[in-house]
Amino acid sequence: MNPSPPPPFLIEKIARAALEEDINWRDLTSSILEDVEAVGVISSKEEGVLCGIQVARAVFKILQDDCQFKPFLEDGDPLAKGSFIAEIRGKAKTLLSGERVALNFLQHLSGIATLTRRFVEKIRGTKARILATRKTIPLLRALEKYAVEVGGGYPHRFALYDGILIKNNHIALIGGIKEAVRRAKEMFPYQKIEIEARNLEELKEAIDAGADIILLDNMSVEELKEAVRIAQGKVMLEASGGVSLDNVTEIAETGVDFISIGALTHSAKAIDIHMEVRRL
Amino acid sequence: MNPSPPPPFLIEKIARAALEEDINWRDLTSSILEDVEAVGVISSKEEGVLCGIQVARAVFKILQDDCQFKPFLEDGDPLAKGSFIAEIRGKAKTLLSGERVALNFLQHLSGIATLTRRFVEKIRGTKARILATRKTIPLLRALEKYAVEVGGGYPHRFALYDGILIKNNHIALIGGIKEAVRRAKEMFPYQKIEIEARNLEELKEAIDAGADIILLDNMSVEELKEAVRIAQGKVMLEASGGVSLDNVTEIAETGVDFISIGALTHSAKAIDIHMEVRRL
Amino acid sequence: MNPSPPPPFLIEKIARAALEEDINWRDLTSSILEDVEAVGVISSKEEGVLCGIQVARAVFKILQDDCQFKPFLEDGDPLAKGSFIAEIRGKAKTLLSGERVALNFLQHLSGIATLTRRFVEKIRGTKARILATRKTIPLLRALEKYAVEVGGGYPHRFALYDGILIKNNHIALIGGIKEAVRRAKEMFPYQKIEIEARNLEELKEAIDAGADIILLDNMSVEELKEAVRIAQGKVMLEASGGVSLDNVTEIAETGVDFISIGALTHSAKAIDIHMEVRRL
Amino acid sequence: MNPSPPPPFLIEKIARAALEEDINWRDLTSSILEDVEAVGVISSKEEGVLCGIQVARAVFKILQDDCQFKPFLEDGDPLAKGSFIAEIRGKAKTLLSGERVALNFLQHLSGIATLTRRFVEKIRGTKARILATRKTIPLLRALEKYAVEVGGGYPHRFALYDGILIKNNHIALIGGIKEAVRRAKEMFPYQKIEIEARNLEELKEAIDAGADIILLDNMSVEELKEAVRIAQGKVMLEASGGVSLDNVTEIAETGVDFISIGALTHSAKAIDIHMEVRRL
Amino acid sequence: MNPSPPPPFLIEKIARAALEEDINWRDLTSSILEDVEAVGVISSKEEGVLCGIQVARAVFKILQDDCQFKPFLEDGDPLAKGSFIAEIRGKAKTLLSGERVALNFLQHLSGIATLTRRFVEKIRGTKARILATRKTIPLLRALEKYAVEVGGGYPHRFALYDGILIKNNHIALIGGIKEAVRRAKEMFPYQKIEIEARNLEELKEAIDAGADIILLDNMSVEELKEAVRIAQGKVMLEASGGVSLDNVTEIAETGVDFISIGALTHSAKAIDIHMEVRRL
């Protein structure tokens, strides 16, 4: 099944905020244009995975509700150098005023989807899943988590309010893994409890405490293998820290359930996408 | 002079929005903590240039207005592996609930400042200036442009409403460089007019038309040199397109005034910054 | 551990919106007051459980940041007829302009906490937990879920974005319990999957499909007992529908894990709380 | 004449806020549905008076602007057990994502309209009118006051900014009824002045002072009768405090003009309304 | 008694919006200043009545919460050429970034208060009161109505939601004055009903219908005198239309209760107020 984009009211809200940021009261340069009809074609200048088509559509519709936005591709489709992504017909001013905002979304989100898919392809055949983290660009998390899904990854918990992840800082303050898990299970019986383990001792302690998922922080491939052996499928394991395209296959082959990668959202390179406009 | 951060009301608004995104009604995991006082130390795990200290401060102050935020470094200061950035004292819940949001800002903005400084260092000794573009992450432009300044670059026009930049798409619709510049000068006599030129012919045309700044799009180093010769200082020249750390020195040495680089804001790698928390 | 109220930025936002609703540009009647200092005492006119003290505080602080708000009780404390709840010192206009808004929050939230505690007391000694639902008053869910916690219940999933609950409508559209659970487990491996069962056949099907929690909709006490027997502790069971103070003990004694009650939030009677003001 | 609902921009704003509260970035459970067309039927499970149909419509339109919302009943229509209220056709995800929010509004507002109508029916044949108060659920006052009108009551002043009601707390601070009324008449000559009286002496004082409406707080039926005799139609009288379905008829028969009841809005039980969805 | 300014949360909201309008992400020119302490003195360049001191204070406090704002005058105080209004001490950037926004509020609101006071002085000794209308500058009504009060006038109804004023357009649609008043009295028994009359016949009809206040639209002084004779104090009369400083005395002397003047808010000339800044 295809991942669902955020609901339309959220996409519209974000697109509107981005237009306010870039246009505010006036696109000065477009003021010099006459009021002619034009067509704009968005295309890719490099390979990748498309993401953000609904946001791009919203951008132009907010500027001119009767403009025509015709997508040639859908989110998740592969991009080749030169792929046509969408065509927009409307007033010349609409196209030029919306161009940069629409492209900024497409470039950023496609960048995330593309990087995610590279990781996903590297672990094909293993049971591991690629997870996003909360290391997202502030204010864009909904779209970025969606871009990870479009690339074939999983969003993991969205925020502090929808999942329990007990980290070292929590454990240190509470005084131990056992007590931390006990409290979390008591307070949130209807949720899976995830906890961080820095070594195999802590892993065992966490399993004994009754955690559902264990975050293995910065472990070596050898340690991960041993962790999988210890866990025996009784808990789910998430490898985290220092994951790259070079070592992700090896990590996945250890048998862990999840591999979480902050770089998917905080350091993905934008895909080069541009738009050509001509008079109709 | 040091660049000024965005005004406090804007920083607070952005920090608040990011906290709403991440916490909304509850930080579930921190609910298991008792109400103890703690101290958190933010430090860097890699080299770079710090940016975002005011935003980090705002994040913790919004969560607890009487917490103490003590910065050890200022925006623009170099980061070494292990550099202490700031210390926060307050309720354990405050520290843990604000950690990720604060770090997300610091990591992203320091990433931009760091990349910018690398470019700036490469052109030291030339008269060229590094410029940001409008290829920013939607909703974060104010902070990102500021991060470019912190790194030693210049923000260039902020948005469509504060500068004239006539691009190929505009020229094509209007029917020529001469007419485009004429209109812009007529409508915006108190602003400098910048226009794009794809080749040396267009450069000459733009100079004759009376443009103030000319964007040289994707020209080779040889072409740039020739452009500088043609311009004779009568207009300012901005090189753009395909700029990397490898070729920026060469480009700067052609004698152009500006080098604009989209990657500063859309593709900078985050700097790894983290926070340790312990009971007081 | 005491439940944590929503974060201060959310409480302030809600209190501010309520003040805008009630005062907007002017409290006409208070315009006739001179500018004198006064003291207001908030007290209860009936028995119950207090909830909302942070919101009441925020209301008066927004109107006058240097007014003094001194609580005599905390959220969760029992209220007797005549219990003093808080004292506020400030300008007479502050007290009278904020009175109704502060009381509306206190009355509504204390009503929910009080009703919840009545249910909780009825099931003391069983392992069952009282859960809130999403049947909340629109726009007040964060505070209402918190009020349920203050009364001794559990918030359950907050919204559509933080928990999986597959209802009959979903099952009918997908074509069966098995397929519905399969899809949910595939998409959300790090979350517990809850699904509705209308009878014991469906319960068995849901257990076989691998659900984590099963919502038993409108079952009789006899059916619930049988359900507990069938489940054998392999899944968690949530009884729902038609729960009242009269039958909740009996339901809890069947051995179910959770009892969810929409009336906690949509039909709790307000607690009568009022405020007296006099000149200082 | 039928009461008018709040203007469409306000209904949309409230519906949008409620959807943001419940969905935010994703309806997780509906993610498992395929993209099929479906029909949802909203019906009542108990007797009452319908209110909220415009809000329910707005909820689904915000999620999918081309969905079809067909109401079978209008606000103010009686509900029987099983009454069909409305039918919605659209994407299955639209129906399931909007269901709870739409029902929460319908249940709450119909609860208020229903309770109001019960009071209104009890006083049929008298000249008294049932009034709402400002004891509303924070943030929902516009809809709740409207629901009271739908039930046959009157909204009374909406907020602190649109009516003068001098309460005991004001009188105490000013030093007397006479001076309080004098000031109010001086400042607000184009508005009716209402003032509270705790006993018949104060009533006489208020009449002499020139008040237009007098709030009789918590008076016995005997006192109310005497008050009506004293007032001789020169002022309007509002009975308030301790009004129930049991005593409202008796109170109305004393001849008072208004009976105000906080419970209409702060303690009305929700009407049980639900929705069935099936594939088209 | 002095008129009360709008509540602090509204003043802050408006001041913040105005700063966002003028500064947004950066005050470019102030960027060239060093970080020095300075003092600014606000003074008047012409005669008038001061209004807006709370808003000016809010502007500077939002920019720098620890700046010192010391008012020399209060709202309502007379301004002479050269009067010192307030002194602000803080960072030079704070003073220069806030200057224009603060002055814009002061100039506009003092302009309204000044014009109002001129009208008020012209009718001294009569029983008439000067009223504002709803002909205000969009988004600034709360402050403008307050400025009218500061000048000695009365705000009249604030908006469509807090007063009944049946105009010709309403009467034409309903089919007559009598029916219009009947409906309004039925729906809004606790409010005074005002209705427009274009001539003395309509005035009589409106009195018979039971209106409380009658708006006499564009009547000559002779007609107004006759209207006062007809009304005999049974209703209040509001003269409206074509009122100027030249004819207002004559109008007031006819004995009408109110004179409403749109120009107070839509056409008042700004008072020239400026600010000098120097290094401390």
Added chain:
Amino acid sequence: MNPSPPPPFLIEKIARAALEEDINWRDLTSSILEDVEAVGVISSKEEGVLCGIQVARAVFKILQDDCQFKPFLEDGDPLAKGSFIAEIRGKAKTLLSGERVALNFLQHLSGIATLTRRFVEKIRGTKARILATRKTIPLLRALEKYAVEVGGGYPHRFALYDGILIKNNHIALIGGIKEAVRRAKEMFPYQKIEIEARNLEELKEAIDAGADIILLDNMSVEELKEAVRIAQGKVMLEASGGVSLDNVTEIAETGVDFISIGALTHSAKAIDIHMEVRRL
């Protein structure tokens, strides 16, 4: 070319805010109308220049999206006494609830456009241009600057973020014109630098410092002539202060490039525009 109005999302946002200000939850008076179709005709009662037609349209569309708004004139068209401006067909309530808000925008903006055009006509034949300033009504700057353009003027810099204007206060703090210009040119090489000069000495200093535009503050016509002679076309000159319809021609004839006038936006008299409504 015609000036472009602000983008539709901004117009809608402002219109919506104005409707919230005036209607909020209910237009009380229109509640007494039946639900009939009507037509409203907006016309002018005096001469002027029309501005605001898009905002008026937005107002009625927000209230009823299928109402018909048919403009007879466009922004910039001359208004005679009696000119028909637009016709709206829709529900009677829509027309009456939107009337005042729509007229307030039209009256205010047409007032600005009309005053601007008067100034523009006075300088016809000279090379001078009429400029708006930042002395605008808070929150309405985008519309007001546009109204100036509609009248034939130029908006000048919009706000603190889109243009450099170094005023006396800045110069005093920095210590001199030369240093101030140097800093500004260094920080904002891609923008024109404007600086204030109070006398001819300062003008020369500013020219030498390399400023692009010089604001001549409150100079006499003789001084302005001398300034033009000194400048010799090397810089642009802006005359400011004390400009009126009486002296603007003389000022323009000195040869200055710009004449900026605060009164255009802070003190323009509203144009009298009204609306008649009748049943269809």
